[in-house]
Amino acid sequence: MIKQILSKLPRKSSKSDTLASAGTDSNNNTNLGSSIQCSNGLNVVRRMSSAVFPSMVAAGAEAVEPHLSFKDVPNTEKQKLFVSKLNLCCVVYHFNDPDKDQAEKDSKRQALIELVDFVASGSAKFSEAAIAATCKMCAVNLFRDFPPKYRSNSTGGETEDEEPMFDPAWSHLQVVYDLLLRFVSYSSLDVKVAKKYVDHSFILRLLELFDSEDPRERDCLKTILHRIYGKFMVHRPFVRKAVSNIIYRFVFETERHNGIAELLEIFGSVISGFALPLKEEHKMFLSRALIPLHKPKSVGIYHQQLTYCVVQFIEKDPKLASVVIKGLLKFWPVTNSQKELMFLSELEEILEMTSAVEFQKIMVPLFRRVGCCLNSFHFQVAERAHFLWNNEHVFNHITQNRQVILPLVFPALERNTRNHWNQAVLNLTLNVRKMFCEMDEELVLTCQSKLEEEDSKSSMAAEKRRLTWERMETAASFQPVGGGGNISFLVNPATCSVTC
Numbered sequence: 001m002i003k004q005i006l007s008k009l010p011r012k013s014s015k016s017d018t019l020a021s022a023g024t025d026s027n028n029n030t031n032l033g034s035s036i037q038c039s040n041g042l043n044v045v046r047r048m049s050s051a052v053f054p055s056m057v058a059a060g061a062e063a064v065e066p067h068l069s070f071k072d073v074p075n076t077e078k079q080k081l082f083v084s085k086l087n088l089c090c091v092v093y094h095f096n097d098p099d100k101d102q103a104e105k106d107s108k109r110q111a112l113i114e115l116v117d118f119v120a121s122g123s124a125k126f127s128e129a130a131i132a133a134t135c136k137m138c139a140v141n142l143f144r145d146f147p148p149k150y151r152s153n154s155t156g157g158e159t160e161d162e163e164p165m166f167d168p169a170w171s172h173l174q175v176v177y178d179l180l181l182r183f184v185s186y187s188s189l190d191v192k193v194a195k196k197y198v199d200h201s202f203i204l205r206l207l208e209l210f211d212s213e214d215p216r217e218r219d220c221l222k223t224i225l226h227r228i229y230g231k232f233m234v235h236r237p238f239v240r241k242a243v244s245n246i247i248y249r250f251v252f253e254t255e256r257h258n259g260i261a262e263l264l265e266i267f268g269s270v271i272s273g274f275a276l277p278l279k280e281e282h283k284m285f286l287s288r289a290l291i292p293l294h295k296p297k298s299v300g301i302y303h304q305q306l307t308y309c310v311v312q313f314i315e316k317d318p319k320l321a322s323v324v325i326k327g328l329l330k331f332w333p334v335t336n337s338q339k340e341l342m343f344l345s346e347l348e349e350i351l352e353m354t355s356a357v358e359f360q361k362i363m364v365p366l367f368r369r370v371g372c373c374l375n376s377f378h379f380q381v382a383e384r385a386h387f388l389w390n391n392e393h394v395f396n397h398i399t400q401n402r403q404v405i406l407p408l409v410f411p412a413l414e415r416n417t418r419n420h421w422n423q424a425v426l427n428l429t430l431n432v433r434k435m436f437c438e439m440d441e442e443l444v445l446t447c448q449s450k451l452e453e454e455d456s457k458s459s460m461a462a463e464k465r466r467l468t469w470e471r472m473e474t475a476a477s478f479q480p481v482g483g484g485g486n487i488s489f490l491v492n493p494a495t496c497s498v499t500c
Contacts, residue, residue, distance in 0.1 A: 086133040095168035112175040135197040165213035177220040210259025264305035291327035386428035
């Protein structure tokens with residue numbers, strides 16, 4: 001009975017059977033194990049790829065060794081290699097220590113140069129994966145915050161006398177900017193796909209970089225933003241609004257920004273492309289952004305570009321000339337002679353484009369200000385004001401409206417002939433007076449007699465004022481020392497009203 005039960009139990013395998021079966025199974029297991037290992041290894045590679053190259057995985061592309069040269073891979077693999085190199089260049093190195101990671105920095109720069117050459121050759125095809133990888137790489141390398149210590153504390157950005165500051169990472173940044181420029185300029189770039197990645201956030205971060213201390217960087221940004229504005233038409237209103245906000249913040253809050261000149265240079269060509277009639281949005285940009293840009297002390301840094309933008313607006317719509325001149329008079333400098341010279345130069349350029357109707361709207365306040373400039377003790381300001389009469393277009397305006405203009409400037413001319421310290425200014429004043437005499441001698445004589453009459457009244461008022469003070473001093477001298485009570489003046493109150 002026990003034997004029957006034991007016979008039904010599984011028989012224990014012998015050592016030899018175990019070894020034999022182990023040998024057979026081991027071969028099978030070895031093959032399976034190796035296959036699992038390779039499979040796991042492949043999965044690991046793909047996971048790493050998904051972490052480092054998300055755009056590749058999304059596109060279903062396989063990783064290609066990024067250190068390979070484009071010459072060493074077949075044409076079918078070049079696009080994959082392009083994306084791999086883009087993702088490899090997402091690693092950012094610090095350049096504060098020039099000797100740190102030198103080999104890696106050189107390797108990355110070489111990869112960036114290969115990317116630029118590949119795009120320049122026309123072989124690149126910007127699929128959505130490539131567009132995403134390009135925008136990501138540019139964003140990682142370019143978008144950064146500038147340390148406050150690099151900015152000037154006294155002026156609104158880099159002045160003409162200051163030495164420009166250069167970014168130590170420029171060896172990498174320059175190539176990245178070159179690649180971004182070629183990307184946005186690429187003829188076969190699908191704008192509908194690219195605008196998903198070159199979006200409002202990307203453009204805002206790009207605009208923030210215009211505050212860079214490095215003039216080379218701002219110059220690259222200027223070209224790139226201009227290409228983006230031209231290619232991505234859907235973003236044009238947003239770019240105009242974002243630049244307006246930068247200008248508002250600069251003029252009304254900080255008066256500090258390094259890239260105003262470059263932004264205005266871009267807008268000079270943008271304004272020239274505005275359709276007629278001008279939209280109300282564009283006129284508001286002129287009145288709310290461009291004209292107030294004359295206010296900051298650092299206007300000399302960007303005045304040339306600002307004048308060009310203003311002139312472009314007047315060429316589009318000549319009726320805006322009076323608006324611009326009123327704005328200039330509003331922000332006219334009183335104590336800054338160099339700024340005043342800039343305003344006079346801009347004023348002459350605007351007057352050359354001003355119609356007779358618009359000129360008559362602003363000639364009274366304008367030539368009151370010009371009269372003050374004619375009398376300026378800063379000889380360059382006085383000379384520049386006199387040079388307005390040498391401009392044929394301005395001279396014609398003055399001739400046609402001499403009945404109004406001459407009475408406004410004649411007192412200034414007379415004061416110069418009497419007591420201006422600079423001989424060159426004195427000669428210019430005599431020439432201008434001679435022009436008026438040849439133009440209308442009778443009007444000159446009328447203005448002269450009126451001026452003499454006013455001078456006589458002024459002398460009488462001054463003499464009356466002197467006598468009043470003498471009587472007051474005499475009355476004060478009779479007051480006892482330490483005496484109380486009110487002082488009794490022996491002066492008729494009527495004699496105290498003096499017109500100054």
